[in-house]
Amino acid sequence: MLKVTTTGDLTLIKRINTAIVLEAVLKNAPLSRAQISELTGLNKATVSSLVQDLIDNHLVLEIGPGQSSGGRKPVMLLFNGKAGHAVGIDLGVNYIRGVLTDLEGNVISETQLTLKKQQQEFTLEQLNQCIERLIADAPPSPYGIVGIGAGVPGIVDDKGTMLFAPNLKWGKVELQRLLEERFGVSVTIDNEANAGAQGEQKYGAGRGVANQIYVSVGIGIGTGIILNKELYKGASGFSGELGHLSIEFNGKPCSCGNEGCWELYASENALLERAEKLGFDSLDELLQAAEDGNEEVRALFRSIGEYLGAGISSIVNIFNPEVVIIGNRMSRAKAWLAESIEASVARRTLPYHRERLKLLFAELQDQSAVRGAAYYAINHFFNKMKSS
Numbered sequence: 001m002l003k004v005t006t007t008g009d010l011t012l013i014k015r016i017n018t019a020i021v022l023e024a025v026l027k028n029a030p031l032s033r034a035q036i037s038e039l040t041g042l043n044k045a046t047v048s049s050l051v052q053d054l055i056d057n058h059l060v061l062e063i064g065p066g067q068s069s070g071g072r073k074p075v076m077l078l079f080n081g082k083a084g085h086a087v088g089i090d091l092g093v094n095y096i097r098g099v100l101t102d103l104e105g106n107v108i109s110e111t112q113l114t115l116k117k118q119q120q121e122f123t124l125e126q127l128n129q130c131i132e133r134l135i136a137d138a139p140p141s142p143y144g145i146v147g148i149g150a151g152v153p154g155i156v157d158d159k160g161t162m163l164f165a166p167n168l169k170w171g172k173v174e175l176q177r178l179l180e181e182r183f184g185v186s187v188t189i190d191n192e193a194n195a196g197a198q199g200e201q202k203y204g205a206g207r208g209v210a211n212q213i214y215v216s217v218g219i220g221i222g223t224g225i226i227l228n229k230e231l232y233k234g235a236s237g238f239s240g241e242l243g244h245l246s247i248e249f250n251g252k253p254c255s256c257g258n259e260g261c262w263e264l265y266a267s268e269n270a271l272l273e274r275a276e277k278l279g280f281d282s283l284d285e286l287l288q289a290a291e292d293g294n295e296e297v298r299a300l301f302r303s304i305g306e307y308l309g310a311g312i313s314s315i316v317n318i319f320n321p322e323v324v325i326i327g328n329r330m331s332r333a334k335a336w337l338a339e340s341i342e343a344s345v346a347r348r349t350l351p352y353h354r355e356r357l358k359l360l361f362a363e364l365q366d367q368s369a370v371r372g373a374a375y376y377a378i379n380h381f382f383n384k385m386k387s388s
Contacts, residue, residue, distance in 0.1 A: 014050075017042060019386035021050045025060055025079050026382070032074035051077065058083045058142040059385065081106065084143030084381065087134050088374025089127065089150040090192060090367075092329075093118065093167045093219040096127055097367070100134040101374045103146070103381070105203055109137035110370075120170050128182060135183070147186040148179055149376030151195030151369040153220060155238050160189035166255040167220045167269075186384075188376040192216060192369045193240050194231055196327050196362070197224025199372030204363035205325050212323040213315050214362075215242075216369065217308065217330035221263035223315065243267070247310055266307035268330050274300055283329060290336045301336035308337065309344020316349045316357060327362030328369065334361040 024036050031039075037047045054060040061080045065073035081104035090097040092115075100109040111133055115123060135145055152175065154165025160176020179187040197214035200206040206214070206226065214224040221243030225232040233239050243263035244256050251260020264270055268283055278296055280286050289297040312324055330337070342359055349357070362368045 015387060017046060018050050018053065021047060022054060022059065022382070022386060025054070025077055029078045030063060030076040032076055034074055036077075057385075079104070082139075082141055084141050084146040085138045086146055086374045086377035086381070087131055087148040088370045088372070088377065089131065089148065090195070090370035090373060091123075091127060091150060091152045092192070093153055096123075096130050097370045098130045098134050099367070099370050099374055100137050101371075101378070103378055105371065105375055105378065107371075108139070109134055118168060120168075120173065123168075124173075124178070128179075131179070131183060143381070145183075145185050146381035147188065147377030148183060149188045149190075149195070149373035149380075150175065150179070151190055151192035151373045153192050153218070153222070155241065156189050156191055158237055160187060162189070164256075169255070186377070186380055188373075188380055190373070190376060191222060191224070191240060192218075192328075193222030193224040194233070195224070195370075195372035195376065196222075196368035197226050197231060197325075197372065198375055199364055199368040199370070200325050200327065200362055201226055201229075202375050203371050204368060205360045206323060209323045211319070211321045212325060213319060213321045214325045214327055214368070215308075215312060215315070216328040217267060217326060218328040219267060219269045221267050221311070225319065227319070242311065242315060245311060245314060247307070247314075262307070262311040266304055266311060270307070271300065271304050271330070274303075283332070287332060287336075290333070298336055301333055302340040304330075305337040305340030306344045309341040310348060312341065312359070313345050313348035316345065316353050320353050322356060323358045323360055325360045325362055325368075327364070327366070329366050331362045331365050 020040050021036055024039050033047050033051055037044045051060060059080055061078045063076050063078045065075060081102045084103050086101050088099045088101060094115050095112060097112045099107050101107055111130055113126060131148060138145060152162055153167055155163045157163055162173040162175050176187045176189045193214060193216040196216045200214055206212045210229050212226045216222045223240045223242040225240055244258055244261045246258060246260045247262045247265060248260030252264045253259050254261040254264055275286055286297055290301060345359060364371055
């Protein structure tokens with residue numbers, strides 16, 4: 001039995017119980033105070049007091065009576081998703097995508113711009129302007145902007161510093177510090193593929209799937225690995241750089257310093273390099289040509305799909321996931337990629353690994369990472385509220 005000896009113990013217990021009640025509302029609303037008591041094991045008086053605190057703090061709303069089981073109709077409770085807003089950013093090699101969401105992840109406003117230059121100072125200024133526009137779009141709310149999350153194409157440490165971004169050709173950038181100083185809110189920075197994995201797990205094709213691999217196919221290739229419902233980041237936090245898995249022993253040199261990297265043969269960049277000979281210079285043009293029946297372009301997509309399947313096969317044989325989700329910009333080419341990816345995976349994977357495997361394309365398409373980045377900011381806010 002827990003022995004309470006100090007006021008500090010009482011404060012800690014209240015904080016823990018508040019977190020339990022908030023979590024119950026987040027996961028199960030609409031529900032009543034009595035249902036929270038049943039779900040959590042906390043007595044009704046404690047639940048009633050804690051719910052009132054959450055109402056006073058604008059995090060929970062009463063939405064009217066629910067169904068009665070014989071007595072007075074219970075008052076139902078709902079999480080107040082409009083209590084604050086989060087900014088999510090997907091910083092790509094040739095684009096910046098941003099969203100403003102409420103605390104339930106619903107998109108309130110979005111913006112996207114194309115980056116014509118990759119110079120660090122230019123891109124950072126464009127990034128700041130993008131965030132400023134989204135913040136300006138936020139409706140009034142009790143908590144205002146609760147935080148910013150950003151997915152970036154490179155290796156990020158636990159302090160939000162970009163250490164290595166070969167496709168951006170940047171050096172070390174303390175991005176979390178720079179954004180926190182500029183905007184005065186909490187900032188979370190992670191690899192773009194990790195953010196994409198979180199976006200699909202929370203809002204997209206990965207909902208309810210315990211073991212899944214998200215493959216982000218853009219200018220480069222990255223992977224977000226979710227095992228037992230948790231993002232796997234490795235010993236130093238740098239896992240998921242499977243775009244730099246060698247698939248050609250004496251292959252093309254890569255900007256990462258390796259040779260024969262998977263992304264050199266299966267990414268949007270690889271597609272565009274080969275499409276140049278056919279007179280195309282953008283993914284949009286290629287998608288339209290494929291739609292119009294251009295067989296050379298369709299064949300090019302099939303070839304890229306073969307290479308994508310080769311890398312995915314290695315992932316499947318190593319991790320044995322339930323689901324592999326293909327996301328980012330190349331997910332828009334599902335109609336021209338899916339068949340060749342599936343055929344390549346079927347040929348190259350071990351039969352028992354393949355048996356229950358599902359190959360899916362991102363439900364959020366090219367918004368997986370930006371939605372996942374916003375979720376990072378929301379989740380950080382929830383953790384802060386539960387511990388305060």
